[in-house]
Amino acid sequence: MVKLQINGKTVEAREGEMLLAVMQRMGIEVPTQCHHEAIEPTGNCRLCMVEITKKNWDGWKKCVTSCLYPVEEGLIVETHNDKLFEIRKTILDLQLARSPHSDYVAKMASEYGLEKSSYPVEPQGDDCIMCYACTRICDVLGKSAIAPTMRGHEKIVAGPFGEAPPDCIGCLSCAFICPTDHIKWNDKGNTRTIWDKKFKLIKCKKCGKKTITREFADYLIEKRELPSEYFDTCDICKRQETADTMGALVVKAREATI
Amino acid sequence: MKIDSIAKLDKWRKEIQTKQKAIKTKILICLGPGCLAGGSDKILKEFQTILKKKKIKDVLVESVKKTGCHGFCARGPMVIIEPLGIFYSKVKKVHVKDIIEKTLQKGEIIEKLLYKDPDTDKIYKEWRKIPFYARQQKIALRNVGQIDPDEITDYIVNGGYSALAKILKGMKPDEVIDQVSKSGLRGRGGAGFSTGRKWVTCAKAEENPHYVLCNGDEGDPGAFMDRCIMEGDPHTVLEGMIICAYAVGSQEGYIYVREEYPLAVVNLQKAIDDARKFGLLGDNILGTDLCFDLKISKGGGAFVCGESSALMRSVAGEIGEPRAKYVRSVLKGLHDKPTVLNNVETFANIPVIIEKGADWFAAIGTKKSTGTKAFSLAGKIKNTGLIEVPMGIKLKEIIYDIGGGINDNRKFKAVQTGGPSGGCLPADKLDLEVDFDTLADNGSMMGSGGMVVMDDRTCMVDVSRYFLNFLVEESCGKCVPCREGLFQLHKLNEKICEGKGTEDELKLMENLSKTIISGSLCGLGQSGPNPFLSTIMYFRDEYEAHVKKQECPGGVCKKLITYKINDDCNGCMACLSVCAASAITGKKKEQHTIDEVKCDRCGACYAVCNINAIDII
Amino acid sequence: MIIDSNKIQKVIDDSPQDKKQLIMILQNIQLEFHYLPKESIGLVSEYLGMPQSTVYSAATFYKSFSLVPRGENIIKVCKGTACHIKGADLIIDQLYAGIGIKPGQTTKDMKYTIEVVNCVGACAMAPVMIVNDKYFGEVKCNRATKLVKKG
Numbered sequence A: 001m002v003k004l005q006i007n008g009k010t011v012e013a014r015e016g017e018m019l020l021a022v023m024q025r026m027g028i029e030v031p032t033q034c035h036h037e038a039i040e041p042t043g044n045c046r047l048c049m050v051e052i053t054k055k056n057w058d059g060w061k062k063c064v065t066s067c068l069y070p071v072e073e074g075l076i077v078e079t080h081n082d083k084l085f086e087i088r089k090t091i092l093d094l095q096l097a098r099s100p101h102s103d104y105v106a107k108m109a110s111e112y113g114l115e116k117s118s119y120p121v122e123p124q125g126d127d128c129i130m131c132y133a134c135t136r137i138c139d140v141l142g143k144s145a146i147a148p149t150m151r152g153h154e155k156i157v158a159g160p161f162g163e164a165p166p167d168c169i170g171c172l173s174c175a176f177i178c179p180t181d182h183i184k185w186n187d188k189g190n191t192r193t194i195w196d197k198k199f200k201l202i203k204c205k206k207c208g209k210k211t212i213t214r215e216f217a218d219y220l221i222e223k224r225e226l227p228s229e230y231f232d233t234c235d236i237c238k239r240q241e242t243a244d245t246m247g248a249l250v251v252k253a254r255e256a257t258i
Numbered sequence B: 001m002k003i004d005s006i007a008k009l010d011k012w013r014k015e016i017q018t019k020q021k022a023i024k025t026k027i028l029i030c031l032g033p034g035c036l037a038g039g040s041d042k043i044l045k046e047f048q049t050i051l052k053k054k055k056i057k058d059v060l061v062e063s064v065k066k067t068g069c070h071g072f073c074a075r076g077p078m079v080i081i082e083p084l085g086i087f088y089s090k091v092k093k094v095h096v097k098d099i100i101e102k103t104l105q106k107g108e109i110i111e112k113l114l115y116k117d118p119d120t121d122k123i124y125k126e127w128r129k130i131p132f133y134a135r136q137q138k139i140a141l142r143n144v145g146q147i148d149p150d151e152i153t154d155y156i157v158n159g160g161y162s163a164l165a166k167i168l169k170g171m172k173p174d175e176v177i178d179q180v181s182k183s184g185l186r187g188r189g190g191a192g193f194s195t196g197r198k199w200v201t202c203a204k205a206e207e208n209p210h211y212v213l214c215n216g217d218e219g220d221p222g223a224f225m226d227r228c229i230m231e232g233d234p235h236t237v238l239e240g241m242i243i244c245a246y247a248v249g250s251q252e253g254y255i256y257v258r259e260e261y262p263l264a265v266v267n268l269q270k271a272i273d274d275a276r277k278f279g280l281l282g283d284n285i286l287g288t289d290l291c292f293d294l295k296i297s298k299g300g301g302a303f304v305c306g307e308s309s310a311l312m313r314s315v316a317g318e319i320g321e322p323r324a325k326y327v328r329s330v331l332k333g334l335h336d337k338p339t340v341l342n343n344v345e346t347f348a349n350i351p352v353i354i355e356k357g358a359d360w361f362a363a364i365g366t367k368k369s370t371g372t373k374a375f376s377l378a379g380k381i382k383n384t385g386l387i388e389v390p391m392g393i394k395l396k397e398i399i400y401d402i403g404g405g406i407n408d409n410r411k412f413k414a415v416q417t418g419g420p421s422g423g424c425l426p427a428d429k430l431d432l433e434v435d436f437d438t439l440a441d442n443g444s445m446m447g448s449g450g451m452v453v454m455d456d457r458t459c460m461v462d463v464s465r466y467f468l469n470f471l472v473e474e475s476c477g478k479c480v481p482c483r484e485g486l487f488q489l490h491k492l493n494e495k496i497c498e499g500k501g502t503e504d505e506l507k508l509m510e511n512l513s514k515t516i517i518s519g520s521l522c523g524l525g526q527s528g529p530n531p532f533l534s535t536i537m538y539f540r541d542e543y544e545a546h547v548k549k550q551e552c553p554g555g556v557c558k559k560l561i562t563y564k565i566n567d568d569c570n571g572c573m574a575c576l577s578v579c580a581a582s583a584i585t586g587k588k589k590e591q592h593t594i595d596e597v598k599c600d601r602c603g604a605c606y607a608v609c610n611i612n613a614i615d616i617i
Numbered sequence C: 001m002i003i004d005s006n007k008i009q010k011v012i013d014d015s016p017q018d019k020k021q022l023i024m025i026l027q028n029i030q031l032e033f034h035y036l037p038k039e040s041i042g043l044v045s046e047y048l049g050m051p052q053s054t055v056y057s058a059a060t061f062y063k064s065f066s067l068v069p070r071g072e073n074i075i076k077v078c079k080g081t082a083c084h085i086k087g088a089d090l091i092i093d094q095l096y097a098g099i100g101i102k103p104g105q106t107t108k109d110m111k112y113t114i115e116v117v118n119c120v121g122a123c124a125m126a127p128v129m130i131v132n133d134k135y136f137g138e139v140k141c142n143r144a145t146k147l148v149k150k151g
């Protein structure tokens, strides 16, 4: 265990734990965008910044992102002060200019008293805040079908050549994790569309309900070593099936004991 | 032939010495970037062709040597005849015959090719006496311009690999690190971190393997010292790295070279191949237990790849996005293993420190910035070129005594150091001593050593815009403050250049800069606003002229100036033919006029007019 | 322009099959074809067993890679600090007047491509222009087009 001080309070934390986790446990709130439990932190948004120092640093302080900074013995952490407020506010101000149509950004910004951006707004700006949540989750759950492409201000998350990503399996992880709902998808009839790519959905053999995409099913079958017909029926029918088999077994057992 | 013992190395060195003594006269021809642009490769060929046919006492075909950058690029292409040190500058192919017939055959000096100081009219025969050279002290650049970079023998005869032999003969790794620490050497790549301390940390790291990396990315526009070292003396980089490998216990290293330097790659590769062939790289170096090998990793054109975590990702074949890990790369670097990353010039200093001792090195320069520093002098300065000076030298000594002052004797306005992370220092800072801390305390930084001099026709608002534009293009785009912040800062700066900026926006820019500095993930963003902050700190009046009066005092910002032809015009038609907008009219030998409406202020006419008949208003 | 994918495959096959060498393999392809043909992204991804998105990401991150065909002659105008203050923009303007393209563009007849580069390390000779690896120093703007045509 490591002892440190956050906003004047002494707390204990596990070695290797990140500051943000400890702060959240203490009920201290700092804004975050790119942080998500399911994926490795990368520190893109910089909103979770805190100011740290140590007794022997002679009053020298530095700003670090709490989502990435592991706890250290004797660390003295400040999570809210004028400087940090200004950093967070300016970051949101910049995002307001870049993503003027995003409700998500607007809501966070309004908490800092920002109704409109101080900077020239980009009317065509989309809702992507470049938090990499989608690409990171795709690296973990999917097949790294999308990635950050280009660089600097032109950077976008996309498949190769901005076209339908060949490796995409239509699992929707990216769309679900995206904090700003920027990644659009839909299921129409038997077809799912995401990233301009169309997928056939599997129809449950029993009830006819549409479940997941064939590509996703094959991927899971291979990765988790499932039987190849595993996804032929939907979850509900599968449960029903199990219940039926179990029921039949119970009946059989009872008959046997009689 | 493998040199598998230290004794053999010494013997080999003696053999080369004897052989080279036979070549009494040496003709050194600089093939550095500047001279090459002036056609020095043709001069080299011409010498070789003529000398093949001619018999001259003491002169052989082998007397002609190609070298890396000799330094005085402004006077290139140059030919130096040793041992007398005769310095012929601005040489053309047609002069070669003359040089051979007069100087080499008869010992006559060709006066018109000698250097004449434009201020004193003094003519110099020997290069070492020229003020440009006389004030310098060369350590990292000791061989650059003196030896043929392709010949390992040239390096060896000049004492090459003897530092390596010295440590292998009788120094323990921690003794080597001790010397480096005591020398006070600080990293020459920009931040000035203590090299010894870096090495200790890596040496002590328990995880294995350890890597040694050399940063040859040299992304600062306006800097070319590392290029000249890699091209002109590649073996010194290798020797520095091998010594480091011995000290920190590494068997594998990489040199990261930016892709704009193809010749550096070729020369380094040749050096690596040769070193391997002779047993100076690879298994059992010089017959000892030391095993270390090196590879070159070529960059792909990204400034941010000079940043340590980005560089390591790039070496590993990934995109060069910096990683935010609060674990230092010396502990978790390449492939997450302990790694020493040093700059080219840092490594080039190592063999000399080992050879001559830490105390010798520490006595040069200032207390906290020991040794020398290489700079590339460029911009509106007379003596552009590559120099190396002791730390603590005054800026004005560099610019006036070595650099010869400003072109066309115009007024000095600023000197930019440290590239996009650095800043601009004005005339009243010319007395500053050049070292890591003084420059940083004054809003600039040492950086890797680019020095760009600006005169009164430079607009500081435009300079800031230039660097911000550079950084916007080079930002990796990962974190918000840098990606969006620098983008907006640049846009606001551009507005000022167009005369549309407001005082409120200037304040906004200053505030935004603070967030970019403390909020960004890596050094690029953290130092990105420096060019803006340093120019507004020292040249606020210029910003105000743009904002309040819509004027550009430097006469650069297109939207705020007009070109007018004055009475001096002699009707030479030069401006008319170059004007792409067809805005200039006038007859031959009569005064011309510029149509203000048609003119797009490109400035081409101004640049071609030889008699200053065009005014910027 | 049609490029035989067998030819691309050959370049790839001659390179080490190691993910760490991704950038080098792309450089080798570009060396051969002067740009990265579209097919090369898929072929490299297959060879190295890595997702296409990763290969494409690298190809777009590094500025030296071009995903569109480039002209026979590559003109590089340096816009390093020294070249900037010594009038690199003038060269660009004059080249536009002379051959009708701006940086990043290629002439219709595929003869020339102009690119802007950030410092080539020949600052002492600023402003600098490079035509097919041949350096021109202290370029006078009114001579730029002539120098290019002479090569």
Ligand SMILES: Cc1cc2nc3c(=O)[nH]c(=O)nc-3n(C[C@H](O)[C@H](O)[C@H](O)COP(=O)(O)O)c2cc1C
Pocket: B186, B187, B188, B189, B190, B191, B192, B193, B195, B215, B216, B217, B218, B219, B220, B303, B304, B305, B306, B307, B308, B341, B342, B343, B344, B346, B448, B522, B523, B524
């Ligand atoms: C954006 C950025 C670009 C950099 N570019 C270079 C470079 O081109 N060459 C270099 O040696 N160091 C560069 N550095 C500094 C390196 O990160 C690192 O500090 C240096 O290579 C360490 O070597 P040294 O201690 O010998 O200076 C850069 C840093 C940043 C943040």
Ligand code: SF4
Pocket: B304, B321, B322, B474, B475, B476, B477, B478, B479, B480, B482, B483, B520, B521, B522, B523, B524, B525, B526
């Ligand atoms: S500061 Fe700029 S270059 Fe560095 S990680 Fe952030 S966006 Fe990338």
Ligand code: FES
Pocket: A031, A032, A033, A034, A035, A042, A043, A044, A045, A046, A047, A048, A049, A065, A066, A067, A068
């Ligand atoms: S949550 Fe985005 S940087 Fe920490």
